[in-house]
Amino acid sequence: MKLLLWAGIIVAVIWILRSKKSSAKVDSTKAPQPPLASTEAMLSCAHCKIHFPASEAVFDSSHTAFCSAEHRAQHVVR
Numbered sequence: 001m002k003l004l005l006w007a008g009i010i011v012a013v014i015w016i017l018r019s020k021k022s023s024a025k026v027d028s029t030k031a032p033q034p035p036l037a038s039t040e041a042m043l044s045c046a047h048c049k050i051h052f053p054a055s056e057a058v059f060d061s062s063h064t065a066f067c068s069a070e071h072r073a074q075h076v077v078r
């Protein structure tokens, strides 16, 4: 009868540990994730033609998009 009691305790402990692990997994999925690149608008640099997120864009006076201020300056020169 004691063996049955211990078996029950072990099963209960395993069940508690499993439920804690699954709840931890749920918490990690609820945590804020960085926005996916596919959801963000992509622009191409007028100078080097590379594609980059719109949030990183550098615009000149005519609203032409560049990947960096360096390329904006180089593009004006040419």
Ligand SMILES: [Zn+2]
Pocket: 045, 046, 047, 048, 049, 050, 066, 067, 068, 071
């Ligand atoms: Zn560029």
